[in-house]
Amino acid sequence: MGSMFRGEEVALVQLFLPTAAAYTCVSQLGELGLVEFRDLNASVSAFQRRFVVDVRRCEELEKTFTFLQEEVRRAGLALPLPVGRLPAPPPRDLLRIQEETDRLAQELRDVRGNQQELRAQLHQLQLHEAVLGQSHGPPLAAAHTDGPSSERSPLLLPPGGPHQDLKVNFVAGAVEPHKAAALERLLWRACRGFLIASFQEMEQQLEDPVTGEPTRWMTFLISYWGEQIGQKIRKITACFHCHIFPFLEPEEARRGALQQLQQQSQELQEVLGETERFLSQVLGRVQQLLPAGQMQIRKMKAVYLALNQCSVSSTHKCLIAEAWCAVLDLPTLQQVLQDSSSEAGVSAVAHRIPCQDMPPTLIRTNRFTASFQGIVDAYGVGRYQEVNPAPYTIITFPFLFAVMFGDVGHGLLMFLFALAMVLAENRPAVKAAQNEIWQTFFGGRYLLLLMGLFSVYTGFIYNECFSRATTIFPSGWSVAAMANQSGWSDAYLARHSLLTLDPNISGVFLGPYPFGIDPVWSLATNHLSFLNSFKMKMSVILGVIHMAFGVILGVFNHVHFGQGHKLLLETLPELIFLLGLFGYLVFLVLYKWLCVKAADSASAPSILIHFINMFLFSSSPTNRPLYHAQEVVQYVLVVLALASVPVLLLGTPLYLLRRQRHLQRRPAGGQDEDKAKLMDSDACESGWGPDEKAGCSGDEKEAELIASEVFMHQAIHTIEFCLGCISNTASYLRLWALSLAHAQLSEVLWAMVMRVALSANLRVGVQAVVLVPVFAAFAVLTVAILLVMEGLSAFLHALRLHWVEFQNKFYSGTGYKLSPFTFAAEDE
């Protein structure tokens, strides 16, 4: 792993692959993941590329694999993971794999088809059995009487006559339960008076052969008289997709039929069992074949897709590929190509070619630095060889988070949680977890570890542990001294509910607390007055230092890309502006902290008023100066800062235009020389610097500078920087705001939950029992509100401070990552 300071050097290489060995070479390159292929056939559609037939065959195989996978899943079996790393199979194996897979698929389809048929037959038999087996009272009873009873005879038909010799017929069958009510209703409406129907639910549930769901069918027995009624009934039942079975009147005949049916269904079940055993055998073979096959075909398809991106040489003897490769990996690349093409007569070669396009960015990370590089890349991948903010982010991001989150207890909980994840990171159960939220936390475990650690530190400085202060050292404020010297008798104290300690009285203030905020402030009612002032000034100090650091990082970019003029024309004015104004503000803060003592507190100068007056070139009579000659110094600084703005605005564009005019005015011979010199220094390294746009074509002329564009670009940069200085400095005040919010939330939780339980005047035993649920509530609310919600909030704001306020001083983030051709991503 190289340094993370800036991206690695990446070169464009041209590969000559002999046709016979091309497949093996690319497959080996895929195993190692060294190069990113460039598509040389971008103008050709996917259907016209060279290896489209092979790709299509792979895709068909993949379709078959999907079918097999679905079948395995339906049977409730799991596919084992492929063991070991199988390379892409050589092309001649494709046919073999294809035949095997097709054969298996066909067998599976046949067996499944048989199984379905048998199941359907069994279903029918079972329905028939049920229909015959269940006794339906009323219709059978009706059969024993001769004809209809008098009350059922339709009134309009003449009595007697054709009724007496009407025979009762039966329709027996089974209907799905949700249709039964509708069927009954329709029968009654259509054939009222001429039938007796009885519906009964079956005792056992039958599995539907198609869907596999158990349902209870309803059997029915309809006794009717009259031919036309019979036809109507049959039509209606056919409409409802009922299964109709022949119903024999005599009891014994029915019994005989039932026995026959039972025998048949038993035989059928045996056959079904055999079929299912064979099916599981086939599925077992599929399980063995499928994982390896899938992986191999996936790799094969990827190799063909990569080969499709290569162009064919004029002699049709080799393929030419262009790929991006890290310069450090070039020897490995040569070695791999030689090894892979050793069987073919000609060996594959790779050589570097010059490039005009901006190469991709490659920054190698390990599992610790990956999460930090990830949050930088989420904003934007850096341009080629731009300074990488990630190594500094490893520390400054958790630090700024901790400034907003500072609490020993909460930090410790976060640290322990992250430590547990880190220590358990190699366990397979942890790696295989599918929950997305867990994956997010697990991926950021090192981030959380550092965040927790820094939070413990800032918690000690803020002197907050679950909002309680600790007195590790004795406090620097002596209440006794104040009380004794101001005559605070008990009567006096009883009269005054709030009293202030005065640092002017000797012995009251004994010196600054050596590590952090004095614990007396946590007892004070005016603690926010002190803490707000402290935290606001702290935010501004941290912000100005962070931003100045960002501007200084830009120096490395200018030097690396050969834009030395920018050091004088951009970095210097930027630093003057930033430090002259806001650096001076930091100086004022520090000066006041060091030099304005308690004795002068009544007439203490206000930094805010001084700062405002500095810009307005005025002064307030009531605000005394901090130091002698303050006005002069401020005047000079403001003038310097204002003077640096036009330098920033016009310096670089004028310089670039002047340089271009110089070149154009030189004679022709010298022109080429100069151009060549300029090309060397500008093209390959600074051709993609932020200002000059070196096109991918046209290397005869240097980048044509269009004056208006250059001026516009610089104007935008100037406005962004100058206004940004002010707004970004103010933006750092969120460090104050969020730490205040965290402290207050924590305090409220303690006061409203735990203190209520601890100060309830109950008997010792009862209070102990009451404390248990109260502590549970406290713990749940601490985790939910203070750890999760505040943690996410502080995380977000720290991220914003990095992405916007820090990175816009030097980072452009408009590059793209080197995504090498690899099978690794597909193995997961």
Added chain:
Amino acid sequence: MLFASCAPETCARRTCPPRPRPAGHPGSDMTAHSFALPVIIFTTFWGLIGIAGPWFVPKGPNRGVIITMLVATAVCCYLFWLIAILAQLNPLFGPQLKNETIWYVRFLWE
């Protein structure tokens, strides 16, 4: 809620029983906090980590990152501590306490 060992009746007297006090600190026997000592200690501590530490990082692929981390940690933590102590060096106003707090802290923190 008054501190049990110091009921107001027994402390009705204005002065508590005299105790030997260090010179220059009337009314209390708390020792002053020095400013120089913590500055020296912490500057040395973070200086060791930030300036001397990088020399001891073993050579390897991660050397640059580890050195950056050490220096950044030292700078950030030292700066944060320094801001905290400088802000309290010359307080312009003191804490305002409730009378209940004064009652017990005045004897507890001595």
